[in-house]
Amino acid sequence: MGIFSGRRAPAAPAAPAVPSAEETAVPSTDAAAAGAPGPRVNETVGRLRDSADSRLAHPRRFRAAQLRALERLLEEHAQDVLDALAADLGKPEVEARLSELDLVRAEIDHAQLHLTEWMEARHVRVPVAFQPASAKVEAQPLGLVLIIGPWNYPVQLVLSPLVAALAAGNCAVLKPSEAAPASSALLARLVPQYLDARAVAVVEGGAETSQALLAQRWDHIFYTGGDRVGRIVAEAAARQLTPVTLELGGKSPAVVVDGSYAAIARRLAYGKFLNAGQTCVAPDYVLAVGPAAAELEKHLPRAINAFYGKDPAKSRDYGRIVNRGHFDRLAGFLDAAAQGPGTLVSGGGRDAEALYIEPTVLAGVDVESPLMREEIFGPILPIIRVESFDAAVRFVNARPAPLAAYLFSEKPRLQSVFEDRVRAGGIGHNVCNAHLAVPGLPFGGVGPSGMGNYHGKYGFETFSQLRPVLSKTAMLDTLKAVYPPYGWAKTKVLRKLM
Template sequence: MGLFTSTPMPEPVGDSAPPVDEHPSRIATVLNHLRRSADARITHPRRFRVQQLRALEKMLEEHLDDFLQALNDDLGKSPTEAKFAEVDVVRAEIDFALRHLAEWMDSTGVKVPLALQPAIAKIEPRPLGVVLILGAWNYPLQLVLAPLVAAIAAGNAAVIKPSELAPATSGALAKFLPLYLDERVFAVIEGGVDTATELLAARWDHIFYTGSERVAKIVAMAAAKHLTPTTLELGGKSPAVVDNHSPATAKRLAYAKFMNAGQTCVAPDYILCIGDAAPLISRLTQAITSFYGKEPITHQDFGRIASRQHFDRLLAMMEQGEVVAGGEYDEETLRIAPTIMRNVSLDGTLMTEEIFGPILPIVEVKTFEEALEFIAQRPSPLAAYLMSESPRLQSIFSDRVRAGAIVHNAPLAQMVIPTLPFGGVGASGTGSYHGKHGFDRLSQMRSELNKTTVVDTLSAIYPPYSWAKRKIIDRLL
């Protein structure tokens, strides 16, 4: 998933502190304001967090049409798809957090070793402080507001930067969010590369980035200068191994791949078909027609490509193999029909880079083992899918494949289960969120110990160490 195009930030010269800026930028002013509010613990009470979560939900309800229009302007999303894939996902996160927030905020008691008793020890979730959330263009509403739900629930102040590649949604967020959330602790900052670079140069208590692996490296380098922890939600080439060629398999794969015109980080990026792919191709083609008609590029439920640059990149990929279904495109509307390819080059960008578009390459393999080896030779994806009813193959797949999520027979469905963590591994990302996993990610799990001094039970471990004390220490520890 792309966010912005940038270059590595310049290295500081020398070890001296930077000069004091007598005219701080707007970003510095906003950050200082939020940090003062966070230090004042405005966000800490559960009542405040609940109020802000409900206010966010109210914003989505009262301005639903505005956001649906913005998503259509940016990506050609139909109102139905935009509502359930963007707005409803965020509302589900809010509702889940409201139901469980009291439980999440409770401290957890832990056992104390005999040597330290009597004492009480616990783990208490504490807010981190001020969080920066950098959103992505493919789901420009969901991918800033879902992390924001976690930030609010965990008691943090936050700055969100929507993607400039989805300007209508970014503008809607900048317009409406300050009307509902407390401006002392939440802010929207719009802008492009220069804005993102300035944001990354500041000190944050956590940076939450959704986007590409290339930009994630820039984010990580900037965060390292302040030892700032990060959550990096990236992508990768999520494979789908097909052992079951049924019509249901074809429909589920086609739906997962071509929703949002294929611009989904967990969409099946390519298929490894065990055996002859012809029956699967036929059923996939039928599924596409049943979804989007005979002319998908004019269908109201099929979206468009986000930018001309991305559109041209996808057209170049279509030259790296044989198009067996689809392939039509419209340069004026930036629409590319759902396209199935076979006999593809394994060395070209089609099979080495995340496609992020409505192109589905199919690679035939002779055996299930060959499919596993194919996946193992490539970077770990955000998700890996197996379309098979065999419990044995499912068990082997789960055991052997390294991915952010393993899903059998229901690609994309993992995204709507708030009790499952969403995140990658290796090149597909670090850290996870959704539900309590987001709350935990944006909290400090602080250790706390309380031991009375009325009776000094630690005297046995004080120096000097006699033979008798050494025996006692050996038994206690």
């Protein structure tokens, strides 16, 4: 029996080829296909390259001033940002403040507090054989960096890496997602008003603009989005041996073993249905051990009702799908699931004109269906019943490493085993999504969910060269012991010294 037996929703139009995650359109970057970069991109990149080469952004005073200016931008235009997010994604105001504005402000505050400390050289011990000498590690700015943002958090995921790039003393070109046009236009208007135009620029556009940008020479490329475009970005960067940070996605699992099921349901529902499910670290599916499945099937609908009411379409606190293409992709998941095994626990409603998909919980779906093979990136939560905790871990590890993995259990032993055996970009115990809001924790993926990380000091180091410096006087040549020829006595002394 299909999951919509008795209450099947009307079939949606066939889904076009739309990336499943938060991607910016970037077609092939083959040099012959891309052709010469556009004059606008050439001029912007050339101008900022001159600034980077002249070390404009290196001084601490300049970095601190840019961070303060970015802070003022967010303070003085908070409502403009909220309006843009509402236009692009139907984001509720409180949710937008928490997940976009407040997270960027936290990054700015953290960077301002620790900037001097991060910039200080770190001295290290020198072996006896090289004494007298001193050694240190200093954080040098990389130069000119490209930041390509996604559409699902179109302000936070452009400005958060920018905070790290500015703190590290770099110049930066920002490429917001064309799939969030209101947010992109707002950033293009406000950034030049607050930040030094010699150091930071916003370049808007679609696939051709992205092509032209990727054809340029960069000192680092920072991309947030889906793995399809992530591969294109990595390929383009490899041609010029440019280092990259890729913040991708994947099917982040939530394993539920034991605990207060009402509280677990609330935390799952909040993590999943935030931004209408369009969050890279949202729980993509639930592996419920034994009786946990029946408990969640009972408590999740209650949590959804408590959050959004009996009709979430009327809730001021529930967002919308970004565009028709992604709506059709999600509707296609639901239609395909309706033809297979499983049951509809709650939700299932949709409205194409309003880009609305009701918070939906499914149970007993086919684990080989598209719903379970592709990243959902929307407000659909499948519950899969498993026999044991070990079976859940095997299920997770049989699939590509996700951006996050969550365990709901109060047992320290299981938490320790989960950390030891599960490969994921980040781990959360008894809470979803929250680890990325802690500036002192690195945020990033592993394997297919990304490479590199940022936030706090980790972002500062991502956009820095940690350069070693060894200093030694030539007035006293204490290195004679290491010069050839090597007799038995000198060899014996060197082995002891080294």
